[in-house]
Amino acid sequence: MTDALHILSPGSYTTVQDMGRFHAYHMGVPVSGSLDDFAHRIANWLVGNSQDSAVLEMSMIGAKFDVICETDMAVTGARMNLRVNGSPCPGWTSIRVQSGDLVELSTVENGCRAYLAVTGGIDVPLVMGSRSTYVGGQLGGLKGRILLSEDILRRGEGRLLSKPRSLPWFPIYPENIFVRAIPGPHDDFFRNHLDRFFASNFTVTAQSNRMGCRLAGPEILRDTDAPQSIISEPIVPGNVQVPADGQPIVLLKEQTIGGYTNIATVISPDIFRMAQAGPGDTIQFIHVTLDEAHKIYRDWMRFLHEIEELLTL
Amino acid sequence: MTANLYERARFRISGDRSILAVYGTGVDQAVNDKVRRIATLIVNQKPAGIDAAVPSYCTLSIHYNPMKTDFSELRDILWSLENDLNKADIPEPLTIDIPVCYGEEFGPDIDFVAQHNGISVDDVIQIHTCSAYHIFAIGFAPGFCYLGGLDPRLHAPRLETPRVRVAAGSVGIAGAQTGVYPLASPGGWRLIGRTPLRLFAPERPHPILYQAGDKIRFRSVSSDEFHHISRIENP
Numbered sequence: 001m002t003d004a005l006h007i008l009s010p011g012s013y014t015t016v017q018d019m020g021r022f023h024a025y026h027m028g029v030p031v032s033g034s035l036d037d038f039a040h041r042i043a044n045w046l047v048g049n050s051q052d053s054a055v056l057e058m059s060m061i062g063a064k065f066d067v068i069c070e071t072d073m074a075v076t077g078a079r080m081n082l083r084v085n086g087s088p089c090p091g092w093t094s095i096r097v098q099s100g101d102l103v104e105l106s107t108v109e110n111g112c113r114a115y116l117a118v119t120g121g122i123d124v125p126l127v128m129g130s131r132s133t134y135v136g137g138q139l140g141g142l143k144g145r146i147l148l149s150e151d152i153l154r155r156g157e158g159r160l161l162s163k164p165r166s167l168p169w170f171p172i173y174p175e176n177i178f179v180r181a182i183p184g185p186h187d188d189f190f191r192n193h194l195d196r197f198f199a200s201n202f203t204v205t206a207q208s209n210r211m212g213c214r215l216a217g218p219e220i221l222r223d224t225d226a227p228q229s230i231i232s233e234p235i236v237p238g239n240v241q242v243p244a245d246g247q248p249i250v251l252l253k254e255q256t257i258g259g260y261t262n263i264a265t266v267i268s269p270d271i272f273r274m275a276q277a278g279p280g281d282t283i284q285f286i287h288v289t290l291d292e293a294h295k296i297y298r299d300w301m302r303f304l305h306e307i308e309e310l311l312t313l
Numbered sequence: 314m315t316a317n318l319y320e321r322a323r324f325r326i327s328g329d330r331s332i333l334a335v336y337g338t339g340v341d342q343a344v345n346d347k348v349r350r351i352a353t354l355i356v357n358q359k360p361a362g363i364d365a366a367v368p369s370y371c372t373l374s375i376h377y378n379p380m381k382t383d384f385s386e387l388r389d390i391l392w393s394l395e396n397d398l399n400k401a402d403i404p405e406p407l408t409i410d411i412p413v414c415y416g417e418e419f420g421p422d423i424d425f426v427a428q429h430n431g432i433s434v435d436d437v438i439q440i441h442t443c444s445a446y447h448i449f450a451i452g453f454a455p456g457f458c459y460l461g462g463l464d465p466r467l468h469a470p471r472l473e474t475p476r477v478r479v480a481a482g483s484v485g486i487a488g489a490q491t492g493v494y495p496l497a498s499p500g501g502w503r504l505i506g507r508t509p510l511r512l513f514a515p516e517r518p519h520p521i522l523y524q525a526g527d528k529i530r531f532r533s534v535s536s537d538e539f540h541h542i543s544r545i546e547n548p
Contacts, residue, residue, distance in 0.1 A: 239328070294379045
């Protein structure tokens with residue numbers, strides 16, 4: 001463990017995240033973790049870490065920092081212009097930086113959230129089994145909060161790469177986003193508007209955050225004979241909640257219980273697409289069955305495994 | 314058996330990695346106790362493929378790994394657990410004692426609650442401390458309990474303008490509900506007191522003192538005792 005980064009400017013909303021806190025829901029503590037778990041994994045593999053090491057998640061505006069000790073570093077996810085000592089560097093590739101180097105990331109140009117991994121992972125204390133920041137619960141990450149100027153981040157033990165790594169391609173995040181979703185858990189409250197939900201385009205609003213992606217579009221209303229409210233139930237990331245105003249909210253990773261009906265649920269391999277949806281982008285939900293979703297899930301796991309093998313050869 | 318209990322669990326699909334098992338309807342202790350018992354069996358038996366079981370009022374959310382199990386297998390497992398409900402290894406719910414210093418600077422709205430219901434402040438304290446409250450669910454915030462059973466003589470409307478900051482441990486009333494804020498946060502509940510206990514302590518091996526299905530009972534303590542416990546809780 002050693003001091004690794006000295007934050008000069010934290011960006012607009014930068015937090016330490018790993019894959020999440022999986023065993024605390026029953027205590028009212030949500031999963032948290034990187035919203036784009038695809039970019040998160042690749043950033044870690046690019047610098048030789050295990051996939052669950054902690055990284056920085058940067059929303060909309062990137063961070064600026066001094067490097068305190070030599071490390072490999074990789075930036076994935078949303079495209080932010082990356083400069084080391086003023087010289088442009090590519091994303092989705094490992095970069096060796098030295099003590100004293102100045103690293104700057106710009107405002108986002110494509111997508112919404114970028115991920116920065118360093119050798120050994122960002123080292124903050126494990127809280128309830130995870131390093132992820134949950135700002136609402138004032139826990140995890142660096143003192144349970146977003147990063148601030150003058151913060152010092154440490155990194156874990158890890159070996160520098162013997163040769164650079166890069167992904168031979170990288171995703172481009174479209175402005176018109178398709179995500180696959182399974183009807184339910186409360187689709188039977190929306191018999192009249194389920195078709196409208198799957199046929200419409202919704203626009204991502206600026207009120208979106210790590211708790212939920214708020215959408216605007218045609219009103220999705222409950223059937224007139226459906227109950228007005230439900231007794232609070234556990235919720236999961238991807239649930240598409242529809243409050244009385246008919247404007248859906250795709251729940252992300254910072255909530256455990258809700259009292260609103262959920263018309264459909266975005267499948268877990270497509271959550272990262274929601275993570276990269278910025279204000280003004282449009283979302284269209286594609287209907288899939290549970291069996292189709294499980295086939296997609298298995299294919300997605302196989303795909304991730306192949307990328308891991310490719311990068312860690 | 315109450316009318317609110319289903320004969321056996323009904324299921325709702327909640328994405329590709331979770332299902333909701335629903336055991337009945339309403340705010341009903343019998344339904345909630347069945348949820349708690351099934352959750353306990355899952356924790357004890359660890360059926361293959363189940364990653365987590367999250368209880369709420371009538372519903373158990375089951376998180377699963379689609380590489381290891383599927384919906385029909387889970388449904389069969391959950392139905393068969395209903396046959397094991399009388400097994401001796403399910404403990405009875407605990408009752409947890411929560412010390413509260415009522416009134417003074419800790420409960421600025423206790424006079425309002427008393428006047429609103431035409432009773433004295435001592436009555437408010439006596440009524441609030443005399444029953445055990447069932448924890449139907451934990452959520453909304455870490456360690457926050459959805460409690461049942463507030464005496465109608467203590468019901469009181471929320472503040473018209475929520476406070477910007479409510480101290481951790483504050484005990485409040487909102488409509489027909491009572492509860493404790495485990496962490497400092499904004500809030501609109503009428504505050505009647507504060508507990509010196511840290512109800513959510515993430516660094517401890519057991520970050521909270523209770524689980525859904527347990528009961529809590531409030532006990533009135535003096536401000537001296539409040540400060541004494543507070544020093545132990547925050548060394």
